[in-house]
Amino acid sequence: MNPLSYLRRFASKRRDSTRRPEIEAFEAVVAELKPGDVAIDCGANVGKFTELMARSGATVYAFEPNEVAFARLLETVGAFPNVHCRQAAVTAEPGAVKLYLHKYSGDDPLHFSTGSSLVQAKRNVLKDKFTMVEGVPFAEFIKGLGEQRIRLLKMDIEGAEVEVLNKLLDEGLHERIDQAFVEVHDRQIKSLAQPTRQLRERLKALNAHQFRLDWR
Numbered sequence: 001m002n003p004l005s006y007l008r009r010f011a012s013k014r015r016d017s018t019r020r021p022e023i024e025a026f027e028a029v030v031a032e033l034k035p036g037d038v039a040i041d042c043g044a045n046v047g048k049f050t051e052l053m054a055r056s057g058a059t060v061y062a063f064e065p066n067e068v069a070f071a072r073l074l075e076t077v078g079a080f081p082n083v084h085c086r087q088a089a090v091t092a093e094p095g096a097v098k099l100y101l102h103k104y105s106g107d108d109p110l111h112f113s114t115g116s117s118l119v120q121a122k123r124n125v126l127k128d129k130f131t132m133v134e135g136v137p138f139a140e141f142i143k144g145l146g147e148q149r150i151r152l153l154k155m156d157i158e159g160a161e162v163e164v165l166n167k168l169l170d171e172g173l174h175e176r177i178d179q180a181f182v183e184v185h186d187r188q189i190k191s192l193a194q195p196t197r198q199l200r201e202r203l204k205a206l207n208a209h210q211f212r213l214d215w216r
Contacts, residue, residue, distance in 0.1 A: 022181065022214055029152050029179045033058040035082075038148050042090045042138070042164075043156035045069045045114055047076030053152065054080040061141075065089035065099050065133040069113035089118055090157060091135035092167040099133045100125035119159035122189050138164050139171045153180040156215060159188070162195045165211070166202070174208050181215040 026049070033039060033056035041050045044062035046069050053060045060083045064070045070087040077083045089097055102115030103126050117125050142150065155161055161182055168174050186196040196213070203211050 022212060025212070026154070026181050026215070027052070029181075030056060033151060037151040038145065039152040039154075040150060041154045043154075043158065044073050044085070045156075046072040046110070049154055050077050050083065051080075053154075054083045057082060058151065060084070062086070063088055063090050063136065065118075066113040066116045067131070068109045069116075072110060086136065088134040088136045089160070090138040090141070090155075090164055091118070091160065092137065092139070092163045093135070094137050094140070095135050096132050097135040098130040100127070100130045102126070105129075115158065117158035117160070117185075119185075119189055119192075121191055122159050122185065124188065137167075139167045139173055142168070142173045142176065143171075148176075150177040151179065153177050153182075154215070155180065156183040159185040159192060161185070162192060162199050165199060169202060169206065169208075174203075174206065174211065178210060180211045182211060182213050183215040184213045 030052050033053060035057035037058040039053040039058045039060045041053060041060065041062040044050045044064040047062065050060060050062045050073065054077050062073060062077065062083060062085045064073050065088055067087065070085070073085055077085065089099060091097060097118050099116050099118060100120055100122065102112035103124055105112045115124050120127055157164065161184060165182065184196050186192040200213060
């Protein structure tokens with residue numbers, strides 16, 4: 001295994017073992033979920049957090065575009081009748097999109113599936129290695145749920161979150177979401193620094209305090 005790949009794996013495990021306030025806040029919201037509620041996991045990966053949602057009995061929709069991670073996701077939560085998994089990326093617009101693979105995906109496709117991104121400028125992806133995946137317009141998906149409120153949204157989509165969330169705000173759909181935990185990637189993608197700041201300002205102006213942009 002590439003030595004840098006090994007160190008990246010170690011750092012990732014160390015980070016995941018650290019209890020952070022936003023993780024505890026997420027778990028507190030999960031604890032309040034009940035059958036009949038709706039929760040969505042965008043960027044579900046192998047289902048670590050999807051499973052927490054699923055055990056509540058809430059209806060859970062999980063999106064994961066990476067085929068290796070999606071296979072493990074099905075192993076993790078496929079037995080839950082209240083979970084609906086879809087191998088797709090959530091996007092702002094419809095159509096197939098390129099999913100760029102992590103630069104160490106050849107060493108461990110499953111572990112480094114977390115770094116897959118729709119954004120070619122993300123610093124840890126291979127610029128010339130990608131797969132084509134289905135893109136599901138997230139705003140349209142929310143509309144398709146009818147009048148149901150979204151009790152919990154978790155979003156970790158490796159750089160695509162700014163565009164997707166701005167589309168939600170354009171449509172006024174943020175008002176249907178009670179709690180949202182979002183990981184932003186402006187540190188890994190320099191071109192997202194200003195758009196992310198603007199998104200934070202926009203959410204503040206809309207009093208959309210239910211959106212937390214510091215997930216993990």
